[in-house]
Amino acid sequence: MHLLGIDLGTSSIKAVLMNDQQVILGSNSQALAVTRPQVGWSEQDPADWLTAVDHALQTLQQAHPQAMADVQGLALSGQMHGATLVDAQNQVLRPCILWNDTRSYQEAAALDANPIFRQLSGNIVFPGFTAPKLVWVQKHEPALFAKLHKLLLPKDYVRWWLTGEYASDMSDAAGTAWLDVAKRAWSPELLASSGMRIEQMPQVLEGTAVSGYLHPRLAERWGIKQRVVVAGGAGDNAAAACGMGTVTAGSAFVSLGTSGVLFAATARYLPNPESAVHTFCHALPNTWHQMGVILSATDSLNWYAQIANQSPIALTQALGENLKPPSRVSFLPYLSGERTPHNDAKIRGAFTGLSHADQQVDLTQAVLEGVAFAIRDNLAALKAAGSHLERVTAVGGGSRSPYWLKVLATTLNLPIDLPAEGDFGAAFGAARLALIAATQAEPFSVLTAPAVAQTIEPETQFIQAFNEAYAHYQHLYPALKGASL
Known part of the structure; x- marks a missing residue:
């Protein structure tokens, strides 16, 4: 038996082909573009997702025809919170409004002022969540809103194309602000409070459940000879947690991707919206997770690299191998606002403390430290919400920088484990969920943690300096907020 995991990210789609022993046989990525029509806006054309998935699976079929012929399970992971609106003919009504789009900050504040949202969803209504996006569409594009037949999250639009089914999973649905996260069901009250009806929503399932079956015409196109179960899947962070085996209480990971995430699995529902921590359903039945999210992690380094006309790798390598005392320059990574702990869509980033003596390397160091300090804000928020972490596993593109990991371990004062070489990301986690759905295997026997290749320990001689x-970094947000236009 072989399985497919497909991760719909912001900058690319990645597909992995795996056997039932969880050995990855091949993978393929296809780039995606983001458009920003106005400041704070972020959109994608859903048609591009379908083209990218098709190209990725055709490429895997050409490289591994026998394994692709034997695929019997598929699952999707995806960027969360995006609003994909389709009409009764399943035509997309407008570009998808993405997770990092902050145009609906006023609508989010209005919904959050209604106490039932925090009571039932367990979360602040952030501007990036799906519900305020739909209120924005009602207000600014009423004729289009009147045509809305189904609201689908990004990966669930791809699921509809694959199966013809309108379905979502608990972990992704929890990020809409419409799910009763304790009951693991859509809330008619929350939907009605934002002008939506429950019949406009997809069926919501557990990540390990069967959501449908792959269309025979697509199976034939990709050389698949078997009936293919399509699992519920997961939002990208829950899927990455499944890939890392972060599914039992107390296990945690830190992701240095486009955004930054500090993710902790929990065995019970532990909401604390005032901390600005997300409390969502996990991809497994009767499990939940908490996470703090910053909006610009590697995005901050990529932004600075473009300005410096250098590659991110070249910039970080210029710092050398040994950890340095903290830079005199401070960087606040609020390039598109911030979620945890500030819930501030309007704040923007800054360098402070610049002098004539500062060089490119000093600003690079400040960027890495600023992201680490923002993640430490998340650690404090998670502690306030009841999660007490003893160590974390690092994933994401930023985890390939040894220097950045030393900064982060010392800033958090936590050991950071690096998994043994392999692909343990969201696409792999999705393939694992496909294996569970296709075989009805016991989930915890499948979702094991990888071996640890290396542990980055905090450097004790620098802990006080960091x-x-x-502490200085914490003083900068109020000052910056007061000076923002």
């Missing part, structure tokens, strides 16, 4: 630098 504590002091972090």
Whole structure:
């Protein structure tokens, strides 16, 4: 038996082909573009997702025809919170409004002022969540809103194309602000409070459940000879947690991707919206997770690299191998606003403390430290919400920078484990969910943690200096907020 996992990210789609022993035989990625029509806006054309999935699976079929012929399970992971609106003819009504789009900050504040949202969803209504996006569409594009037949999250639009089914999973649905996260069901009250009806929503399932079956015409196109179960799947962070085996209480990971995530699995529902921590359903039945999210992690380094006309790798390598005391320059990574802990869509980033003596390397160091300090804000928020972490596993593109990991371990004062070489990301996690759905295997026997290849320990001689630098960083947000236009 072979399985497919497909991760719909912001900058690319990645597909992995795996056997039932969880050995990845091949993978393929296809780039995606983001459009930003106005400041704070972020959109994608859903048609591009379908083209990218098709190209990725055709490429895998050409490289591994026998394994693709034997595929019997598929699952999707995806960027969360995006609003994909389709009409009764399943035509997309407008570009998808993405997770990092903050245009609906006023609508989010209005919904959040209604106490039932925090009571039932367990979360602040952030501007990036789906519900305020739909209120924005009602207000600014009423004729289009009147045609809305189904609201689908990004990966679930791809699911509809694959299966013809309108379905979502608990972990992704929890990020809409419409799910009763304790009951693991859509809330008619929350939907009605934002002008939506429950019949406009997809069926919501557990990540390990069967959501449908792959269309025979697509199976034939990709050389698949078997009936293919399509699992419920997961939102990208829950899927990455499944890939890392972060599914039992106390296990945690830090992701240095486009955004930054500090993710902790929990065995019960532990909401604390005032901390600005997300409390969502996990991809497994009767499990939940908490996470703090910053909007610009590697995005901050990529932004600075473009300005510096250098590659991110070249910039970080210029710092050398040994950890340095914190930079005199501070960087606040609020390039598109911030979620945890500030819930501030209007704040923007800044360098402070610049002098004539500062060089490119000093600003690079400040960027890495600023992201680490923002993640430490998340650690404090998770502690306030009841999660107490003893170590974390690092994933994401930023985890390939040894220097950045040393900064992060010392800033958090936590050991950071690096998994043994392999692909343990969201696409792999999705393939694992496909295996469970196709075989009805016991989930925890499948979702094991990888071996640890290396542990980055906090550098004790710098802990006090980084504590002091972090304390200075904490003073900068109020000052910046007061000076923002």
